[in-house]
Amino acid sequence: MATLGTSVPQGTSGLLTGRLSVLMFMQFFVWGAWNVTLGLVMQTAGLGNMIANAFSVGPIASIAGSFLLGMAATRYLSPKMLMVILHLVGGAILFYLPALVTPEHGGEFVWLLLGYMILYMPTVGLANTIALKSFGERVDRFPFVRAFGTLGWIAAGLIVGWAQLSASADIFRVAAVVSIALGLYSFSLPNVAADAPPGGSLMRQVLCVxxxxxxxxxxxxxxxxxxxxxxxxxxxxxxxxxxxxxxxxxxxxxxxxxxxxxxxxxxxxxxxxxxxxxxxxxxxxxxxxxxxxxxxxxxxxxxxxxxxxxxxxxxxxxxxxxxxxxxxxxxxxxxxxxxxxxxxxxxxxxxxxxxxxxxxxxxxxxxxxxxxxxxxxxxxxxxxxxxxxxxxxxxxxxxxxxxxxxxxxxxxx
Incomplete structure (x- = not known):
């Protein structure tokens, strides 16, 4: 008999795989909807000289977000509830971003985009954590589920292109709708435990000594x-x-x-x-x-x-x-x-x-x-x-x- 927390119950493995596939699809749809053509949007809006700064926020957020939220917040909130909070708040920010895609507000746009990415980047790792912990020993199912993340990115690009939004700030609104939907959907995700505090000091973990x-x-x-x-x-x-x-x-x-x-x-x-x-x-x-x-x-x-x-x-x-x-x-x-x-x-x-x-x-x-x-x-x-x-x-x-x-x-x- 399967041990709870170490393998997927036979009767529910297919349903679980489907639920997690939807999670991955939406997770990367949100990112792909705006990231792919952001450079074109900014050039069209007269913000070409700020493209470099806009694409610098992702690397900065991958460092700051992972350290501040991934290493600290997961000790106090479950991955599921973090997904709910981060995607709902992130969706609200995405709805507001198009109003700042103007030469007059370019600086504010880049700073708010940085704030959004600090919230978003940890959710990539959280989605992986939820999937891997839910599968237990059946980690062989993870590559299949993760592939739906790439499909979500592809679907976002195709929809943005089909709707002729590649050069429009409305790409953020497309992402916002799916981000809000994912935040709500995250209430239904499997309950997996937050990581136990690892051995050694937190600083040693953060610095990857x-x-x-x-x-x-x-x-x-x-x-x-x-x-x-x-x-x-x-x-x-x-x-x-x-x-x-x-x-x-x-x-x-x-x-x-x-x-x-x-x-x-x-x-x-x-x-x-x-x-x-x-x-x-x-x-x-x-x-x-x-x-x-x-x-x-x-x-x-x-x-x-x-x-x-x-x-x-x-x-x-x-x-x-x-x-x-x-x-x-x-x-x-x-x-x-x-x-x-x-x-x-x-x-x-x-x-x-x-x-x-x-x-x-x-x-x-x-x-x-x-x-x-x-x-x-x-x-x-x-x-x-x-x-x-x-x-x-x-x-x-x-x-x-x-x-x-x-x-x-x-x-x-």
Whole structure:
């Protein structure tokens, strides 16, 4: 007989999987509805010079939100109730944001967006926690449920594109409706216990002291360094892909960029098998080279005979993201698991990539964007994309010459 809290009751496993799939779908729909075309919205509203700051709030929030809420608030409130509160309050903020998307209120918009993201970012981890704890021993069901998060992101892009809202501040209202719905839906989520306070001081947990010790291994140190560096050109894609695609003459920007998430979904399930077969270094190297290839394609793509390069560059997202970031997360787990610091190590990886790397990338991208005209043509964009293309190629070369991993992931059951 199944033990309560360690496995899914046979009669309810299908229903539970469905409930959690809805959770993941809505969780990432909210983010995808506004994040994908935010750069285009701001450029259209005359806020192009603030795109870098707007895309810096995510990295800052991933650090501040995870520390302040993920490490502290979960000790006093259940994950379920935190989801209710954060998504309801976040939905109210999203409804108000469109009123600030003007040149007169641009600064207020960025600050309020930062406040929203500090509330939103912890809910990503909370959604994962609810799903994993609900499944108990049946964690093999989690990848299927998590895939609905990517489907939610895709659906958001397709709906925004279909409704011709890619350049409109109404994208926040679309996200707000789903955020409020998710806050209410969260009342029905499974009751899972808050994390018990871990051993050691809270400050040691927040600072990932044990995880930082893993970088005494030369291969892991090089991996973390390259992961941070490759996140710099990554940030430029998230911030500036939408205005670039619009400049190429593509009207359905949201739907076009959703092709990238479709590609991501395609490679996601094959990643464990590819990792077992090839090991970490070939996958990470292919991922970095794919970033270089993507930006080179953007540097030659236009609205005429080279339009195919724009679509191909977007479609490479599955290789760019999964081959580096998903494979990197698996590799981090293989290094950290024997030391018993997997959660800390994954948090540290997020800190360096989505925190430090993407924050630097957003600011560097802003400096490059500032060199372009107020309404850049497709030829203006070409010169900008060569910088991240060359940077990604150099990082890949550095990785190839310095990274020597002696571990290979054994086949998992």
């Amino acid at each position: 044990e995880a930082f010790g893993l970088m005494r291994q030369r291969s892991f140190l090089i991996f973390i360094a390259c992961a941070t560096l490759i996140s710099i050109p990554l940030a430029m894609y998230y911030a500036y892909a939408s205005p670039y695609v619009a400049a190429a003459g593509i009207s359905n920007v949201g739907g076009t960029l959703a092709i990238g998430q479709m590609s991501e979904l395609l490679f996601m399930f094959s990643m464990p098998m590819l990792y077992r077969h090839f090991g970490v270094k070939p996958l990470l190297l292919v991922g970095m080279l794919a970033w270089a290839a993507r930006y080179a394609l953007f540097a030659i793509g236009d609205g005429g005979s080279s339009l195919w390069a724009v679509y191909l560059g977007v479609a490479l997202h599955g290789v760019c993201y999964d081959f580096f970031f998903v494979a990197g997360a698996i590799y981090t787990g293989t290094i950290a698991e024997p030391k018993g610091v997997n959660a800390q190590a994954q948090g540290m990886l997020t800190l360096f990539t989505y925190g430090v790397g993407m924050l630097l990338g957003s600011q560097i991208g802003g400096l490059l964007y500032a060199q372009l005209p107020a309404a850049p043509s497709i030829s203006d964009w070409h010169s900008m994309w060569w910088y991240p293309a060359i940077a990604a190629a150099c990082i890949a070369l550095l990785f190839q010459l310095t990274f020597k991993d002696k571990s290979r992931m054994e086949a998992q059951p």
